[in-house]
Amino acid sequence: MQATQGLDQHDPNQSPTTETPTITIEHHEDFRFRPDGVCGACGEPYGWFYSNVEGNLKGVPLIPRLCRCKREEAEAAHLRELRQKEIDRERAIERLRRDYLENLPRKLHECRVNNYRMWDGLNEKELASCSKAKSDVTGYIQSLRERRARGQGLIFYGTNGSGKSHLAAAIGSAAVAQGYSVQFLSARELIPELRNCDFGNTEPIMRPLKRCTFLIIDDLGTEDDTESAKSKIHELVKYRHDQMNPTIFTTNLRIEDVRDRYNPRTIDCIFESGLNQIIKIACKSYRQEVGVRTVLSSATSTASNMMATA
Numbered sequence: 627m628q629a630t631q632g633l634d635q636h637d638p639n640q641s642p643t644t645e646t647p648t649i650t651i652e653h654h655e656d657f658r659f660r661p662d663g664v665c666g667a668c669g670e671p672y673g674w675f676y677s678n679v680e681g682n683l684k685g686v687p688l689i690p691r692l693c694r695c696k697r698e699e700a701e702a703a704h705l706r707e708l709r710q711k712e713i714d715r716e717r718a719i720e721r722l723r724r725d726y727l728e729n730l731p732r733k734l735h736e737c738r739v740n741n742y743r744m745w746d747g748l749n750e751k752e753l754a755s756c757s758k759a760k761s762d763v764t765g766y767i768q769s770l771r772e773r774r775a776r777g778q779g780l781i782f783y784g785t786n787g788s789g790k791s792h793l794a795a796a797i798g799s800a801a802v803a804q805g806y807s808v809q810f811l812s813a814r815e816l817i818p819e820l821r822n823c824d825f826g827n828t829e830p831i832m833r834p835l836k837r838c839t840f841l842i843i844d845d846l847g848t849e850d851d852t853e854s855a856k857s858k859i860h861e862l863v864k865y866r867h868d869q870m871n872p873t874i875f876t877t878n879l880r881i882e883d884v885r886d887r888y889n890p891r892t893i894d895c896i897f898e899s900g901l902n903q904i905i906k907i908a909c910k911s912y913r914q915e916v917g918v919r920t921v922l923s924s925a926t927s928t929a930s931n932m933m934a935t936a
């Protein structure tokens with residue numbers, strides 16, 4: 627597990643501007659142009675603008691004036707620099723994406739908010755619950771910068787197969803695209819992975835999980851129900867909470883069961899002052915319902931085949 631540093635220090639929404647400031651001091655009464663010479667290539671004078679204001683600066687050269695070919699050279703260099711910054715940023719985002727996908731289950735790679743499906747088997751109340759979850763996640767993604775600054779994460783809870791991991795993974799993809807480092811952790815796999823660490827040194831696993839800007843802890847409560855598992859979850863959640871790094875949880879547990887399961891200090895970090903937004907998805911499981919139908923229909927077709935061949 628490796629973590630590439632996110633691009634947090636940059637404004638993720640800022641795209642480089644190609645505008646160059648227009649300096650209109652040619653005719654400004656506070657300045658006076660004094661040429662040092664004339665360019666042999668473009669024929670324009672170059673030199674300095676001097677202060678024309680009474681006082682200590684009077685007569686001091688303040689702003690250079692370049693001839694046309696030197697101005698064009700400077701502008702071209704500026705544009706090259708902007709392009710290079712954009713290329714560097716794209717490469718950095720590509721590295722962040724690779725890091726994120728490395729630990730993300732393959733079935734979640736393409737999960738986005740716009741392909742979150744609300745299937746036909748849902749009743750009106752369930753549809754409303756899914757739509758609400760979808761719009762909450764859209765809102766979260768749209769205000770990712772502010773959420774990140776506040777350290778605000780999310781807690782998805784609801785039945786198995788209701789699309790919590792899909793929406794959590796969608797947030798991860800959106801965050802990576804905006805230049806944030808994101809890691810995905812299946813709670814169930816944390817302890818087995820830590821057991822494999824050389825000489826009991828768990829930091830190579832824990833460090834990126836602690837330090838990435840957004841961490842998704844999927845299926846909280848499916849890890850071993852032991853003190854050592856709880857202590858590792860606490861270590862992770864506490865560190866991130868103190869650093870104001872947002873954590874996104876998904877769980878099949880009811881909120882009261884989460885509260886019962888973990889120690890109060892862990893619970894403080896997860897629920898403290900209502901910082902983390904809670905999203906409930908109350909709907910039948912697509913996987914289970916469709917799975918049952920598939921089994922039933924294949925059983926029916928097998929039975930009718932048997933009758934046909936009998």
Ligand SMILES: [Zn+2]
Nearest residue numbers: 665668693695
């Ligand atoms: Zn010139």
